[in-house]
Amino acid sequence: MSVHKLENADRTSVPDAAETLGFRPLYRQVKAIFVRRLVDGVWSPGTALPSEAQLASEIGVSQGTVRKALDELAAENLLVRRQGRGTFVAEHDERRILFQFFKLVHDDGERRFPDSLVLGVETGMANAAERAALDLDAGASVIRIRRLRAFETIPIILETLSLPQRVFPGLETAPIPNNLYSLFAARYGVTIAHARERLKAIALSADEAGLLGVAQGTPALRIDRVALSLDGSPVELRVSLCLTEEAHYLSDLR
Incomplete structure (x- = not known):
């Protein structure tokens, strides 16, 4: 999937597109991009996600912003954090x-x-x-x-x-x-x-x-x-x- 810097991202590809991006915390904008990847099947159940550093570089935000977005998705049971192995898309086991x-x-x-x-x-x-x-x-x-x-x-x-x-x-x-x-x-x-x-x-x-x-x-x-x-x-x-x-x-x- 080709998602470039956040400021150039297609706003119609994320939820709440009518909402001006500047009015949402940056990590929530990043979270919306990740949710769209889940919806579109770019990240399927069981898939290992790229590293936080890779995602941050791809989207054009800090690693801390990516981590906060991933943490929120993990809290919602959509992602699973595995110590020493990385972050994975949750499966319905x-x-x-x-x-x-x-x-x-x-x-x-x-x-x-x-x-x-x-x-x-x-x-x-x-x-x-x-x-x-x-x-x-x-x-x-x-x-x-x-x-x-x-x-x-x-x-x-x-x-x-x-x-x-x-x-x-x-x-x-x-x-x-x-x-x-x-x-x-x-x-x-x-x-x-x-x-x-x-x-x-x-x-x-x-x-x-x-x-x-x-x-x-x-x-x-x-x-x-x-x-x-x-x-x-x-x-x-x-x-x-x-x-x-x-x-x-x-x-x-x-």
């Missing part, structure tokens, strides 16, 4: 997902990545809730995945995922892995950067309770998550119904 995106923890305190059983995959026209969450036009198609997730064979989560079909073409006919975010990145070049969640207590319907192996009306925690890609586009709506008799939702606030 199970450990990262477990600590960044999966918040249901067994009451014994041990963090575990649940097993998954796909109950069904279908495509169809997006409903009103899906259009609103995923910013879709009327008539847009989505892929819906319904699956059961378990801790050591004990069902604990029933979830339904809605995905824009135009973003993930062919996914409906492919094997559905447990770690979907890794598939999104590897096959479609879509990296999940962050997510928004809403939590609500509900009572399970007969169908939901039957799949989870509990009585109708059993209380559960409903988690509505919208996952966003690096460029801020919503790419996944996930509705999870969670049993909490032996598990709890853990959020580490900083």
